[in-house]
Amino acid sequence: MTSRLLTTWTEHDSAVQEILDLSAKSLLIFDEDLSPLKLENPARIAALNRLLSSRQQGSQLTIVVQKTEFVRQYSPQLMKLLRVYSPTLQIIDAPPQLEARNDSLLIADDKHALLRFHRDHARSRLITDDVHECKPYRKRFDEILGEGGDPISATTLGL
Template identity: 60%
Template sequence: MSSRLITTWSEYDHAVQELLDLSPTRLDIFDEDLAALKLETAPRVAALRALLVAASHHRQLRIVVRKREFVCQYSPHLMNLLQLYAPLLTIIHAPPHLDRLDDCLMIADDRHTLVRFHREQPRARLIVDDASECAPYSQRFAEVLGEGGDALGSTTLGL
């Protein structure tokens, strides 16, 4: 059980990878647009794919974004995973009334959490292997998810 404060973008980037390296079977993400998470890098795409193809019946990747444009336009690997692994992977565009929220969450198996306190700053807290410390953040994600939103599709419709 450990917890540490993150203060730079470099530390935040390492914390994201550290969380993914824990090989979770369920990952919940609430973020503005996923840009700071750099999920399109090869190691992160591989980690997300490994999560989705794991033998566990409880595997799941749920993502809620406040802005969908970045995901739709600049995340082809993630959109490909959505096409291949739906409904294990869901990406939801949050309703407009959640735009005022400034925090960002990444929760693995309700035991590991990376919470960024403000979407424009790297200041964050990484919690590893502590379900009781992660519980409030898991509850917050459940509340955000409960607000609804529009599910992103894996295909783009054109004329």
């Protein structure tokens, strides 16, 4: 059980990979647009693919974003995973009432978390192997999900 304060983008970047590597059954992400998480990085796509393709019953990846443009335009590998693994992978466009939220959450298996306090800054907290410390952040994520939002489709509709 550890908790560390991170202050640089390099530390944050390493922590994102650590959380992805630790996720065995579930991963919950809330972020403005996913750009600081660099999920298109091959090692990160591999970690997400491993999570989604695992045979564990109930494995789940849920992502809530406040702005979908980055995901739609610059995340082709993530959109490919959405096509292959839907409904195990959900990407949700957050409703307008969540626009004021400035934090970012990554929660793996309800016991590992990376919490960025403000989307414009690297300052964050990394929690590993501590269900008790992660519980309030899981509750916050559930509240975010409870606000609703529109699922992003992996297919483009239109003519």
